[in-house]
Amino acid sequence: MRTHLRALIGLFAGAVLGLAPQATALPAPVSHSPAAQERAAADPAYRILVFSKTAGFRHSSIDDGIAALRGLGTANGFTVDSTEDAQSFTTTNLVTYRTVVFLSTTGDVLNAAQQTAFEQYVQGGGGYVGIHAAADTEYDWPFYEGLAGALFHSHPAIQSAGVRVEDRAHDATAHLGSTWQRTDEWYNYRTNPRTSARVLASLDESSYSGGNMAGDHPIAWCKDYRGGRAFYTGGGHTDASYTEPAFLRHLLGGIRWAAGMTEADCRPESGYTALFDGSSTTGWKQAGPGGFDLVDGSLVTRGGLGMLWYSAREFTGDYSLKVDWKATADDNSGVLVGFPASDDPWSAVNNGYEVQIDATDSADRTTGSVYGFRSADIAARDAALNPPGEWNTYELRVTGERLEVFLNGSKINDFTHADPARSLRQGHVGIQNHGDGDEVAFRNVRIKQGGGQQPGPRTGEVKGxxxxxxxxxxxxxxxxxxxxxxxxxxxxxxxxxxxxxxxxxxxxxxxxxxxxxxxxxxxxxxxxxxxxxxxxxxxxxxxxxxxxxxxxxxxxxxxxxxxxxxxxxxxxxxxxxxxxxxx
The missing domain is CATH 2.80.10.50 (Trefoil (Acidic Fibroblast Growth Factor, subunit A))
Incomplete structure (x- = not known):
């Protein structure tokens, strides 16, 4: 769970202009540390603001949308305030909300002072959720265009379309299969958000008529933006959307993530090749006892101690390996890299490196550690870790003999090995089934190789x-x-x-x-x-x-x-x- 305890009024000015930030802050965050994982996962109470002012076309579904969001709040522990009054956009009012939802807003809905207040809210860690016509809003406000990710271009008639679910680890899409057939008004966008956001779902333009984005048509995405979090979905035009259970769960996941109740890797992603795509284990081989069951597009551990390893090829040079995983309780497993071909699962541990999954083990053997060699940054790990029952994403980034570990997009470990008998730059990759009683599921194993293989430039914060x-x-x-x-x-x-x-x-x-x-x-x-x-x-x-x-x-x-x-x-x-x- 990332920390939201940040000053909002004057924070951006404080860091950029050298002024002292003021003390107004968002509500305190919930902990997802190992201790918190012992209880049933439940979000703390929080508030969201639903804003539905329209200065252009007004959707008849807005009232149904507000009612549906109130219902989600009642069932999931958050309070919904709704308004069409732009005067609600003041620093003192916005700071009381974890997330602001733009529900099919249209046109120019905020004046300059209100825009400034909202920018400060986002820069202070606030969340944004855009639904449908939120992309048909504030065309002359560059900050908002960056926040929303893309703006409306056009749309065909309402019709059924096939949705490709690209990310099944994010809370907004983890409940869906790899495809999702539904009816809505499918927007075309002026730009493609893929380079600046993590695309969660995209449209199959061959499944309907009127798409104009050359076959790459994102329809839902998330991104970290200027200190805050932004989630957008293009669905929600029709009244029926707000009685559709899968769509409502989609909205709930977007709200939870934007509010900081759950973590996800929302960095842009492109150029990865699937090693396991949810259906076929071609190229994989079991070593040792136990195994994996294919359940709902996931590989679920059974017994052990064993390992499922990608025997089809050895990976050399620099690469980035991403794996989505979910623990059931206090379970033990791991992701292994840099080991020679072998049907002995201990060979991978003894000759390669394991990035551990086990939130309550010792420091050098707990989630995010390089097993037996280097502990994760425990504070950073706890801030990024989702509890049992929710999905997490590892990125293991190998550059030379350096192994960097990212959990849900946050860097939690940085290890450079000095063992002449091992090499990260040459070897196989695998996932571990640890033993009876340890149940961990894995999805969407993918890899990106070659020079400049990292997803996007290595530009970001240097934290001290x-x-x-x-x-x-x-x-x-x-x-x-x-x-x-x-x-x-x-x-x-x-x-x-x-x-x-x-x-x-x-x-x-x-x-x-x-x-x-x-x-x-x-x-x-x-x-x-x-x-x-x-x-x-x-x-x-x-x-x-x-x-x-x-x-x-x-x-x-x-x-x-x-x-x-x-x-x-x-x-x-x-x-x-x-x-x-x-x-």
């Missing part, structure tokens, strides 16, 4: 002590601008790109040691990239980031580490103020 982000003071790109730590807010001042040449870049310039000096306390700043040793940084296995020229570490100064604390160079000591998580 107390979960704060490396930040360029005032988002100022002038040479010599101070680099500091600040509450994470998704702004451009906190977007960094570690490059193959050893530089770490933001705002088109490089992280730089002032004057190339090596003394403790030397200022770290932003500077025009120049290829010198003052701008070379290497991530270490212990979590530090070192400047090889000085043999010293990037360090958040002092011992309190509030917003605005500058970073500087200091002798490496692996304290909390020298630990960083790179994108």
């Amino acid at each position: 002590v107390n979960g704060k982000c490396l930040d360029v003071d005032g988002a100022n790109s002038a040479d010599g601008t101070r680099v500091q730590i600040w509450t994470c807010n998704g702004s451009a001042a906190q977007k960094w790109t570690p490059s193959d040449d050893g530089t770490v870049r933001a705002l088109g310039k490089c992280l730089d040691v002032s004057g190339g000096a090596g003394a403790n306390g030397t200022r770290v700043q932003l500077w025009t990239c120049n290829g010198t040793g003052a701008q070379k940084w290497t991530a270490q296995a212990d979590g530090t980031v070192r400047n090889p020229q000085s043999a010293k570490c990037l360090d958040a100064s002092g011992g309190t580490w509030n917003d605005g604390t500058p970073v500087h160079l200091w002798t490496c000591h692996t304290g909390p103020n020298q630990k960083w998580i790179l994108p």
Whole structure:
């Protein structure tokens, strides 16, 4: 469960303009830590705002939609307030809601001040759910277009169409099969959101008439946006949509995710090849006792200790492996990489590496750990982990001999091995069936290989002590601008790109040691990239980031580490103020 306890009023201005953020915050989050997993999963009470103002075409289904959302709230522990009054969009009012739902809004519905309040709400961690004509809204507001993901272009007549469910791990689509046949008014969009959002479902344009998106037609998606969360579905035109159980569960999943009640990997994804697509296990081989049962498009563990491994080919070089998984209770399993071909499941453990699934084991053998070698960042793991009964997504990213582990899109481990007898860059992949009583399901195993194989550029936040982000003071790109730590807010001042040449870049310039000096306390700043040793940084296995020229570490100064604390160079000591998580 990610933390929503962020300042809303002035937060963006605070990080970008150097102003102090104010203390207004969203309601406290729910924990999905291992301790919380012992109880039955239930969301805490929260509130959502349903906004249905129209300045253009008005859908007759709006009233049915409000009633249906109220029903979902009653059944699932959240309160629904509905309004068509744009004056509800103030910082003090919006902060009381986990999510704002735009229910078939049309046209220009917010004035400039209301838009600013909503932007601050999103930047402070607020959620957005767009339903149907939410994409036919605010065409002249770039922030909103980015939030919604795509805007309306046209639509054919209402008709039945086949929906391809691309992501069966997200709470909005996990209840669906690989295809979903339903009737609605199917929008065409001006742009394709696939490059900026995780597409959850798309239309099969051959199954109906009037689609104009050249065969790649997203219809539901999610994305992290400017510090908040955004979910959109193109369904919901018809009155009947709001009595359709599968569609209502789809809406509930979108609301839960946008409100931070459940986690998902909503990063854009493309270029992956399916190793297991829900139907065929061709290319897979069982090693050891027990096995896997194919149930509802999932491979479910049975007995053990064994392993189902992809014997059809060995993977070499860099790659990204993604696996969706769900535990039933406190179960044990894992995903294995970098092991030689063998029908002995212990060979994979002893000659490769296992990323563990077991939330209550010891630190080096718990969920997200590289089994027996390196614990996950437990705080980051707990924040990203869904409880038993809900789906999770692992990405295991191999770059050279470095293994990075992402859980539901959040980085939770970074391991570089030093065993000359093993190599991450050559070997097979597999999933483990641990033993009787351990039931874990796996879906959608896919891999992406080759140079630049990672899904999108490695650009994002650099997180340090107390979960704060490396930040360029005032988002100022002038040479010599101070680099500091600040509450994470998704702004451009906190977007960094570690490059193959050893530089770490933001705002088109490089992280730089002032004057190339090596003394403790030397200022770290932003500077025009120049290829010198003052701008070379290497991530270490212990979590530090070192400047090889000085043999010293990037360090958040002092011992309190509030917003605005500058970073500087200091002798490496692996304290909390020298630990960083790179994108």
